Amino acid sequence: MPNQTDSLIIKICGSAGDGSISAVEILNRACALMGFHIMNFDSYPAEIRGFGKSVGHTRISRSPVLTPGRLADCLVSLNDVHAITELSRITPDAVILYDSKPPDYVEEDHAIAGFIQPGMTGYGIPLRDLSTQAVKSSRSRNIVALGALAAIYNMSLDAFMEAIAIRFSRKAAAVMKNNETALKLGHDFIVQHGERPARIDLQAQHWTRTDISIISGNEAAAQGALDAGLSFYAGYPITPATKIMEYLAKKLPGRNGVVVQTEDEISAIGHVVGAGYAGKRAMTATSGPGFCLMTETLNLAVEAEIGIVVIDCMRGGPSTGLPTKTEQSDLYLAVYGGSGDSPRIVLAPADVTECYTLTRRAFEVAEAFQTPVIILMDFFLSNRFEDLPGSIFESFRSGVFEKIQAIAGDDPYLRFAITDSGISPVAYPGMKGLQHTITGLEHSPNGFPNYDGDNHRRMDAKRQRKIDNIRFAWPSPEEIGSPDRADAGIISWGSSIGAAMEAIRHPDLSGAAIAGFFPRLLYPIQDGALKQFSDRCAELIVVELNSSGQMAGMVEQITSRKVIRLAEVPAEPPAVESIVRQIQGVLK
Amino acid sequence: MKPPHIVIIGNGVSANRASEVLRENDPDVRITLISREFFLFYFRHKLPAFITGSIDEDSLIVHDLHFYMDRNIRLRLGQTVQKIDLENKTLFLSHMEMVHYDKLLICSGGQSHIPEIYYPFRSFFTTLKKLSDARDIRKKLPLINRIVIVGGDLTSLRLADALIRSGREVSFILDDFAFWPIESGPDIRHALETALKKVGATVISGDPLERIERISDGDPPEYAVYTRKGQQLRAQMVGAFFGFKPDVDFLIRSGLDIDRGILVDDRLQTTYPDVFAAGDCAQVYAPHLNNYWVSIGWKNAIMLGEIAAANMSGSEQPVSMPVEQRIRFSDLQLKTPWWHAL
Ligand SMILES: Cc1cc2nc3c(=O)[nH]c(=O)nc-3n(C[C@H](O)[C@H](O)[C@H](O)COP(=O)(O)OP(=O)(O)OC[C@H]3O[C@@H](n4cnc5c(N)ncnc54)[C@H](O)[C@@H]3O)c2cc1C
Numbered sequence: 001m002p003n004q005t006d007s008l009i010i011k012i013c014g015s016a017g018d019g020s021i022s023a024v025e026i027l028n029r030a031c032a033l034m035g036f037h038i039m040n041f042d043s044y045p046a047e048i049r050g051f052g053k054s055v056g057h058t059r060i061s062r063s064p065v066l067t068p069g070r071l072a073d074c075l076v077s078l079n080d081v082h083a084i085t086e087l088s089r090i091t092p093d094a095v096i097l098y099d100s101k102p103p104d105y106v107e108e109d110h111a112i113a114g115f116i117q118p119g120m121t122g123y124g125i126p127l128r129d130l131s132t133q134a135v136k137s138s139r140s141r142n143i144v145a146l147g148a149l150a151a152i153y154n155m156s157l158d159a160f161m162e163a164i165a166i167r168f169s170r171k172a173a174a175v176m177k178n179n180e181t182a183l184k185l186g187h188d189f190i191v192q193h194g195e196r197p198a199r200i201d202l203q204a205q206h207w208t209r210t211d212i213s214i215i216s217g218n219e220a221a222a223q224g225a226l227d228a229g230l231s232f233y234a235g236y237p238i239t240p241a242t243k244i245m246e247y248l249a250k251k252l253p254g255r256n257g258v259v260v261q262t263e264d265e266i267s268a269i270g271h272v273v274g275a276g277y278a279g280k281r282a283m284t285a286t287s288g289p290g291f292c293l294m295t296e297t298l299n300l301a302v303e304a305e306i307g308i309v310v311i312d313c314m315r316g317g318p319s320t321g322l323p324t325k326t327e328q329s330d331l332y333l334a335v336y337g338g339s340g341d342s343p344r345i346v347l348a349p350a351d352v353t354e355c356y357t358l359t360r361r362a363f364e365v366a367e368a369f370q371t372p373v374i375i376l377m378d379f380f381l382s383n384r385f386e387d388l389p390g391s392i393f394e395s396f397r398s399g400v401f402e403k404i405q406a407i408a409g410d411d412p413y414l415r416f417a418i419t420d421s422g423i424s425p426v427a428y429p430g431m432k433g434l435q436h437t438i439t440g441l442e443h444s445p446n447g448f449p450n451y452d453g454d455n456h457r458r459m460d461a462k463r464q465r466k467i468d469n470i471r472f473a474w475p476s477p478e479e480i481g482s483p484d485r486a487d488a489g490i491i492s493w494g495s496s497i498g499a500a501m502e503a504i505r506h507p508d509l510s511g512a513a514i515a516g517f518f519p520r521l522l523y524p525i526q527d528g529a530l531k532q533f534s535d536r537c538a539e540l541i542v543v544e545l546n547s548s549g550q551m552a553g554m555v556e557q558i559t560s561r562k563v564i565r566l567a568e569v570p571a572e573p574p575a576v577e578s579i580v581r582q583i584q585g586v587l588k
Numbered sequence: 589m590k591p592p593h594i595v596i597i598g599n600g601v602s603a604n605r606a607s608e609v610l611r612e613n614d615p616d617v618r619i620t621l622i623s624r625e626f627f628l629f630y631f632r633h634k635l636p637a638f639i640t641g642s643i644d645e646d647s648l649i650v651h652d653l654h655f656y657m658d659r660n661i662r663l664r665l666g667q668t669v670q671k672i673d674l675e676n677k678t679l680f681l682s683h684m685e686m687v688h689y690d691k692l693l694i695c696s697g698g699q700s701h702i703p704e705i706y707y708p709f710r711s712f713f714t715t716l717k718k719l720s721d722a723r724d725i726r727k728k729l730p731l732i733n734r735i736v737i738v739g740g741d742l743t744s745l746r747l748a749d750a751l752i753r754s755g756r757e758v759s760f761i762l763d764d765f766a767f768w769p770i771e772s773g774p775d776i777r778h779a780l781e782t783a784l785k786k787v788g789a790t791v792i793s794g795d796p797l798e799r800i801e802r803i804s805d806g807d808p809p810e811y812a813v814y815t816r817k818g819q820q821l822r823a824q825m826v827g828a829f830f831g832f833k834p835d836v837d838f839l840i841r842s843g844l845d846i847d848r849g850i851l852v853d854d855r856l857q858t859t860y861p862d863v864f865a866a867g868d869c870a871q872v873y874a875p876h877l878n879n880y881w882v883s884i885g886w887k888n889a890i891m892l893g894e895i896a897a898a899n900m901s902g903s904e905q906p907v908s909m910p911v912e913q914r915i916r917f918s919d920l921q922l923k924t925p926w927w928h929a930l
Contacts, residue, residue, distance in 0.1 A: 102684045113683035114664055118628055118653065122666060124683060 007061035008202070009069045010149065012142070013086050014078030016054055019142035022167065023076075024056025025214075025385075026146055029163035031060045032212040032387040034156055034202070039065035040214075040385040041573070043324070053082035060202075066351075066498035068384065070575055074152075076145050078127075080112040087112075093119045097148055099141065100124030123148060125189055134182035143179045147186025153202045157187055211390035217355040217381040220388070221285070221311055222247035224359030226255060227393065231280040234260040234271035236290060239323045240382040241313040244285040265290035269297040269310070276301065276308040277438065279428030281363045285311035288330050289320060292337075298372050299338045302463065304438040305416065305424070307366030307373070307403075309359070314378040316571060325571035326379035328494050329546035334374045335523045335554070341460050343467045345369060346523035348376040350497035352386040358520060360396055368401035369466055370426055376522065378545070380573045381495040401473065408433025414445040418458055422466025471526045477519035479533065480504060486515035488586045489537025491530075491563075493522055493544060493551050496574050500543045503579035512587055522551070527558045534559040539586045541566050543579055591616045594900065595679060595687060597669050598695030599623030600632075601886055602867030602893030604651060606693055609897035611659045619661045620687065622679070626666030627719050628652060633886065633930045635722040636747040639729065640754040648719065672842045674860050691862045691900050694839070694850055695893060698832030698868035698884050703763075706738070706828065709800045712811060713828035716743060728808055728825065732756065736813045736823040738797050739763050740780060742927055744829030745917045752788040759790040759821055761797050761813070763830070776922070783918035792819060800826060832884045834869040847871055849882045854906040856896040864900055866892035874909055883910060885926040 010027065014020035021042055028038045040058040059069045074095040077083030083098070090096075098112045108114075116122040125148050127141040134140055143164070150157050160183055168176040215223070222244045225233070233252060235245045249259045262268040268284045275282035286294065291312045301308050314330045316322025334346045345365055349358040359375060366373040406413060406425035415436035417424040424445070427434035437447035442459060444450040478497075481490075481504050492500035497518045503509070504516050517533045519525055534540060534555075540563040542552035549565035556563055566582050568574065594610055596603045599621050607619050630648035637643045656663045668682040672692075679687045700715035715721060734757045737744050748758045762777055762784075781791045795815040804810040808824040815821075834849030845851040845859045849871035856864045856872065867889040871880045883892070888910050895905050910925040 098683075100683060105680060105684050105686045108685065108687050111681075111683050111685035114667060114681070114685050114687075116626075116666055118626070118665055122626075 006063060007059050007065065007069060008074070008153065009057070009059045009072040010074045010076065011058075011072040011086055011089070012056040012076040012078065012145070013083040014054060014142070015082055016052060018054075018078035019139070020054050020056045020076075020078050023078075023142035023146055024058050026143070026160065026163045026167050027056075027149070028058055028214050028385060028387070029166060030146075030150075030155065030159040031058070032214055033159040033162055036060045036062060036202075036387075037064050038214070038385070038387050039068050041068040041380060041383060043572075053079070053085070055082075055086060065386070066502045067576055068573060070577070074149070075112075076149065077112045078141055078145065080106070081110055083112050084109070084115060087115055090120075092117070093121075095121045095123065095152060097123045097125060097145055097152070099127040101126040101129055103128065123152065123190065125186065127186075130185040130189060131182055134185055135178040140179055140182035143182040144186035144189075147183040147188075148190045149186075150183070151187045151190035155202050157183070213388045213390065213393075214385050215352060215388060216243065216383055216385050217349070217352045217377055218243035218285075218313070218383070219247050220352045220355035221349075221359040221375070221377065221382075222251070223393070224356040225281075225283050225309070225363070226251055226257075227356075227396070228360040228363035228398075229281050230255075230283055230363070231257045232260075232272065232275035232282040233257070233284065234262050234268040234275075234282075235284045235286065236262055236265045236268050238265075238287045238290045240315055240379040241285040241287050241290075241311065243382065244311060244313075265293040266297060269294040269308075272308050272310075273297055273301045273304075273306055276306040276366075277304070277429065281309075281367070283309040283311070283363075285313065287313050287315050287323075288317045288333070291330060291333060295333070295337045296339075298344070299340070299342050300440045301372045302338065302342045302344055303340075303440050303442070305370040305426075305463070306438075307363075307368075307370050309362045309366050309373050309375065311359070311375045311377060313382040314376060316379075316569065322571055324379065326381075326495070326573060327545050327569055327571070328376070328378055328496060329548075329550065329569070330376060331493075331522065331544075331546070331550040331554075334376055341464065343464050344371055344523070345373045345467060345470060345521070346376060347373060347520055348494035348522050349381065349520065350494065350518065352381070352384065353388055353392055354520065355381060356388070356392060357396060360398075361400065364398065364401040365470065367403045367426075369423065369470060370403075371463075371467060376494055378495050406431075406434050412446065415447045416443060416445045416459070416462075418445055418462050421469055422462045422464070423469075424462075468524050470521065471524050471528075474521045474526065477517055477521075477526055477529050477533075479515060479517055479529075481515040482513040483515070484513075484536065486513045486537045487539065488512070488514045488583050489533055489540045490514065490516045490579075490583070491533075491540060491542045491551065491555060492516070492518055493520075496543050496545055499574040499576050499579060502576045503543075503583060506576065506580045508580050509583060509587075512583075514583060522554075525554060525558065530555065530558055534561065539564060541582060541586060543567075543574060545569060545574060591618050592690035593618040593620065593688065594691045594693065595620045595622065595689035596693045596695055597622050597679070598697055598867065598869075599625065599629050599663070599665065600695060600697045600867060600889065601629070601650075602697075602889040602896075603693070603695035604629050605890045605893035606695065606866060606897040606900075607661050608659070609894050610901060611661065613897070613901035619659075620664060620689075621656075621661060622664045622667050622669060622681070622687070624666065624668035625718055625720070628665075630719060631930075632717075633746070635716060635719065636743075636750040638719075639716075639722050639726045639747065640750045641726065641729075642750070645719075669838060671838065672844075674843050674863065677862070689862075692864070693896055693900060694858075694863070694865040694869060695867040695889075696835045696838075696869040697889075699835040699837075700828065701830045701833040702828050703830055706797065709797075709826075712800045712802060712826050713738075714825050715828055716747060717832065725825070729754075729756075731808045732824045734821075734823045735759070735825045735827060736761065736811070736821050737827040737829055738813075739827075739829040739831075740784075741829045741831040742915075742917070743831075744827065745780075745784070747827070747829075748784065748789050749787050749917075757790070758788075759823070760784055760792065761795070761815060761821075762791060762793040763796050779920045780917075783920035786918050792821075795819060832868060834871065834882060836869055847880065851880060855899045855904060856892060856907060857899065864896045866896035872907055877909075881909065883926045885924075885928055886930055887928045888926060
């Protein structure tokens with residue numbers, strides 16, 4: 001396969017309503033059925049989906065996909081004016097597929113065919129005409145284009161038929177039939193009129209995989225919460241987190257759970273802390289601006305030792321910032337954003353699978369450590385789709401972290417008993433013999449307000465101690481690349497890990513001694529492992545999407561050395577190429 | 589103010605030379621070249637050598653993309669001008685885009701000429717004008733042993749020579765219509781016959797083509813070629829080589845004056861202001877003859893492109909009639925003002 005490493009990148013671009021996103025969904029499904037791995041990340045420049053340009057971007061590969069890649073091998077235009085703006089993001093030998101028979105002449109430079117350069121291959125296909133032939137309207141131009149793609153890249157038409165059947169399963173049988181016709185017309189047009197570029201041939205066999213889910217990071221996180229036994233969700237809509245609430249609103253009531261859409265984020269977390277206090281598995285999800293509003297109540301959960309899960313789907317900030325652009329700039333907010341010494345556990349998944357597994361695990365951790373667990377996702381991770389084998393859901397091993405339940409005895413119950421581990425056995429309201437008080441005020445072990453300095457010191461230490469202990473129970477950070485001395489050590493977190501990994505394995509860096517360190521537990525960071533990693537690396541480069549280098553700052557604090565910050569805010573996922581260049585600079 | 593937009597239809601030698609001169613004369617003017625061929629500017633006379641595999645595609649290229657980038661010339665390749673609205677100075681491209689111009693230069697070149705009496709067999713004929721034709725022939729060639737060439741223009745001589753050298757059997761049916769643009773009298777035909785035989789071709793002269801039948805649809809297909817006097821030849825490819833004529837069909841209803849080519853005065857201006865034509869597509873007025881001439885040939889196309897560009901930039905240069913040159917093929921010697929030995 002061409003392009004970056006071994007993959008094919010297809011972009012389908014149109015205006016809202018042209019069906020570019022649903023075409024990409026069908027393409028994803030078909031490719032997954034054929035046994036390919038996919039990563040799909042759509043973009044909507046408008047603040048709200050459904051207006052203006054929309055671009056479906058999918059990377060198809062025989063091996064697991066780490067990043068969506070930048071330059072597309074193929075651009076499908078369902079709207080030339082929008083697609084022309086994507087021309088800077090395609091390879092010099094890209095395939096461009098466009099409507100050769102639009103209804104009217106367009107003004108100069110409004111037709112993508114006018115921009116096809118030597119080296120590229122243009123396929124003019126009468127998308128509208130063929131769609132009209134199939135469904136009596138231009139609505140299925142996207143499906144005609146898919147049929148053409150299947151022919152151009154020699155993909156299994158059966159897999160596309162199956163994907164269409166899945167996509168339209170809830171529609172009338174005629175809708176499915178018509179779309180199948182549209183697909184075939186597009187396919188046959190290429191077979192009859194076009195030569196396939198032999199350079200790219202997916203040589204797909206008849207499809208075999210059936211147990212694949214294609215889900216987004218948000219859906220995976222929501223499903224992880226459901227499978228963890230979520231009982232209560234409260235939230236206030238915000239891009240890019242809203243999908244989590246939408247997903248749960250559909251599914252949680254069926255599992256005897258409750259979803260509440262509150263009037264704002266302060267109320268949402270208030271509800272969640274209340275449910276956590278009652279011993280329920282409770283969660284909210286938001287983005288940076290909403291998370292800011294939640295911090296005060298989050299502190300209450302820290303002080304009152306209530307386990308809850310909060311997902312922050314980060315976007316460009318500060319303030320309303322860049323609602324539909326990805327960024328990893330809430331790390332400091334998640335780790336340090338509270339009054340007083342307010343330790344909390346912060347996790348960050350690297351991919352869609354981990355959105356599922358880490359969210360599911362987060363509930364155990366929150367309950368066992370009686371503290372808020374914050375999961376840092378971001379726009380890119382929330383909205384990207386990946387193929388997940390069904391086994392991910394079944395093979396999850398629950399019960400790694402378990403809560404210590406209080407047992408009623410003769411002595412009065414001390415809800416906040418000082419222990420070596422820092423964890424006090426927990427009880428919930430209504431449990432006989434375990435009545436207790438909780439408050440946001442500093443308190444004695446029995447929960448009563450206590451402002452004594454000595455008590456405060458012991459309580460602060462206990463809360464920090466219990467959280468620090470997770471470092472020893474949590475799996476070691478993932479390390480890749482050179483196992484011994486390395487000229488460059490790459491550290492990254494969250495959704496940037498994929499790009500960092502791809503950079504380390506990039507052919508331009510083959511032969512160099514490079515190592516990677518990729519924690520999922522960001523706070524408390526596993527400092528022992530980090531120091532060891534640091535000791536074996538001549539230079540440390542921290543890759544993240546924020547301008548100050550927030551993780552870099554944390555690493556410097558722990559390792560007491562200067563690191564190279566590859567901290568950027570390009571408003572899109574990090575570019576493998578720029579990481580590679582940076583590493584090359586260090587190696588020189 | 590936006591700089592004026594000069595559009596050139598064509599990306600052949602006259603178009604390229606014109607664009608170069610236009611840019612030298614004015615650094616700011618917007619220049620766009622439009623060509624329906626999806627390939628960079630190339631040497632057409634090298635196509636026979638490409639067909640037989642003695643050179644590759646890269647060695648055909650005259651200008652790579654940098655030529656255009658360096659001169660800030662927009663190159664639109666693979667785009668066909670379907671029609672022109674001369675009143676509104678707008679070109680209509682087949683992919684449904686409009687392009688507006690302030691000045692237009694038409695350098696649409698020539699196309700393979702097939703005499704009308706042979707129209708019924710058009711679909712059987714292979715012609716050679718464009719790189720895509722050459723690619724097609726090159727692809728088919730490994731399966732082809734026998735080729736019949738009807739006509740016999742200057743292009744076919746070079747192609748025949750290359751094909752024979754690569755081990756193919758080539759038969760010519762020399763024709764009265766052949767050899768356009770050169771007037772071919774009996775003595776030229778005789779000299780040509782001798783020259784062709786000398787390079788190893790079988791030649792039928794004075795017995796023109798009567799009909800062609802496709803006798804098998806295999807890959808490659810097999811044709812039976814019959815002459816008027818009843819000779820029958822078998823071939824897997826039948827080439828038609830009757831010279832080139834100006835490629836102006838798309839302009840027929842435009843309002844431009846068209847005869848064989850686009851009629852232009854000796855400044856290369858058409859009957860419409862701001863519209864010029866140069867190269868093989870132009871039919872140029874010669875005041876001293878009070879008549880028009882068409883040139884099919886590389887060097888004259890350069891000269892015409894250059895003069896058209898100068899006049900579009902404000903000069904008043906007249907074109908002078910090209911002078912006769914001597915060209916050779918094997919022992920054959922010809923004199924022509926159009927075609928040059930390249
Ligand atoms: C095989 C071969 C061998 C030759 N050998 C010789 C030789 O030895 N000596 C010699 O002097 N001459 C030779 N010639 C002839 C010579 O190549 C031509 O005279 C010369 O190329 C003419 O240049 P031009 O710029 O006028 O047009 P062309 O080179 O024909 O270019 C015409 C351009 O116009 C474009 N065009 C046409 N119509 C449209 C449209 N509607 N929309 C968009 N674009 C359009 C075409 O795509 C092309 O780019 C040979 C020609 C061939 C084919």
